[in-house]
Amino acid sequence: MKMSLRWFGKGHDSISLEQIRQIPGVEGVITTLYDQAPGADWPLEKIQKIKKDVADSGLSIYGMESVNVSDEIKVAHGERDKHIENYISTLKKLSNEGINMVCYNFMPVFDWTRSELAKVRPDGSTVLAYDQEKVDKIQPKEMFHRIDGDSNGFMMPGWEPERMSKVEELFALYEGTDNEALFQNLKYFLNAIMPTCEQYGVKMAIHIDDPVWSVFGLPRIIKNKMDLQRLITEVPSPYNGITLCTGSLSSRPDNNIPDIIRSLKGRIHFAHMRNTKHTAPGVFEESAHLSSDGSLDMYEIMKAFVEVGFDGPIRPDHGRAIWGEVAMPGYGLYDRALGSQYLLGLLEAIRKG
Ligand SMILES: O=C(O)[C@@H](O)[C@@H](O)[C@H](O)[C@H](O)CO
Numbered sequence: 001m002k003m004s005l006r007w008f009g010k011g012h013d014s015i016s017l018e019q020i021r022q023i024p025g026v027e028g029v030i031t032t033l034y035d036q037a038p039g040a041d042w043p044l045e046k047i048q049k050i051k052k053d054v055a056d057s058g059l060s061i062y063g064m065e066s067v068n069v070s071d072e073i074k075v076a077h078g079e080r081d082k083h084i085e086n087y088i089s090t091l092k093k094l095s096n097e098g099i100n101m102v103c104y105n106f107m108p109v110f111d112w113t114r115s116e117l118a119k120v121r122p123d124g125s126t127v128l129a130y131d132q133e134k135v136d137k138i139q140p141k142e143m144f145h146r147i148d149g150d151s152n153g154f155m156m157p158g159w160e161p162e163r164m165s166k167v168e169e170l171f172a173l174y175e176g177t178d179n180e181a182l183f184q185n186l187k188y189f190l191n192a193i194m195p196t197c198e199q200y201g202v203k204m205a206i207h208i209d210d211p212v213w214s215v216f217g218l219p220r221i222i223k224n225k226m227d228l229q230r231l232i233t234e235v236p237s238p239y240n241g242i243t244l245c246t247g248s249l250s251s252r253p254d255n256n257i258p259d260i261i262r263s264l265k266g267r268i269h270f271a272h273m274r275n276t277k278h279t280a281p282g283v284f285e286e287s288a289h290l291s292s293d294g295s296l297d298m299y300e301i302m303k304a305f306v307e308v309g310f311d312g313p314i315r316p317d318h319g320r321a322i323w324g325e326v327a328m329p330g331y332g333l334y335d336r337a338l339g340s341q342y343l344l345g346l347l348e349a350i351r352k353g
């Protein structure tokens with residue numbers, strides 16, 4: 001397992017590579033070209049530039065999160081094959097630069113949804129939170145303005161203003177795409193890119209839907225053990241794998257995460273470790289990574305990763321905002337650095353135990 005931190009690139013992140021370099025045990029980052037629209041063919045010079053920036057600071061790139069899949073691919077729009085061609089071209093360039101793990105998601109319109117980005121906890125820290133009743137009361141467009149207005153001036157991943165200015169059109173695009181159609185479109189995409197992934201050694205890692213139920217009536221297909229089993233069975237190439245995101249899976253407490261990890265042996269290519277605290281069905285908030293601070297048993301989860309021999313990149317997912325840090329919600333330095341040390345501690349104890 002290779003501990004890493006997500007870094008959004010110079011000019012997009014409040015955190016520097018020099019700071020990441022000083023976190024013990026973190027030798028790599030997960031990054032992206034934040035300015036590339038879904039469907040674009042990533043320019044080689046930009047890939048080489050970010051690779052150099054990261055290498056100059058003494059770190060490596062462990063993978064890209066994300067190479068976003070366009071809504072045109074997700075709904076089988078006329079442009080889909082062109083976008084897939086661009087995606088394949090991007091994968092080849094990444095592989096030629098030594099970048100062999102790509103995280104993506106197949107959620108319609110919104111990458112993830114929260115009702116609050118800065119819920120205050122009793123200790124004064126703030127976290128991202130979700131309350132279905134609050135989400136039910138707002139329109140998708142309003143949701144975007146809220147997220148954008150609460151993000152401390154940072155652009156939130158998956159909520160790019162260019163796309164979100166077209167929220168109504170995006171919703172219209174999904175009319176007629178139900179869960180089964182969305183799944184078939186995912187399969188079409190994967191079958192089209194798998195030969196390249198196999199030839200170039202690029203592992204694809206789909207992120208769990210967040211939260212794991214339909215939001216605003218949109219389809220949702222990567223929610224639980226059954227969905228994941230179907231995905232890895234119907235596209236059996238080992239390069240078709242999963243980003244096992246504990247926080248996203250935990251939005252439903254009946255997702256048994258250690259069991260899901262064991263059922264995906266060999267097919268998990270990337271791990272997101274995050275803890276959440278459940279208060280009621282459809283209501284949760286993010287917590288510190290420590291088991292006792294949330295509802296998940298992080299020790300059991302880490303043990304399952306070790307048991308299945310997971311050796312890919314792992315990162316602390318969202319952290320709390322603490323110690324007065326102003327950063328992109330969920331992506332400050334302090335709490336994620338604390339989380340990485342806790343996770344490395346669990347790992348050392350499990351390995352030696
Ligand atoms: O919630 C987050 O910040 C991430 O886990 C997602 O944005 C994730 O990067 C994407 O869903 C993957 O494409």
Ligand SMILES: [Fe+2]
Pocket residue numbers: 207245246247248272317
């Ligand atoms: Fe995640």
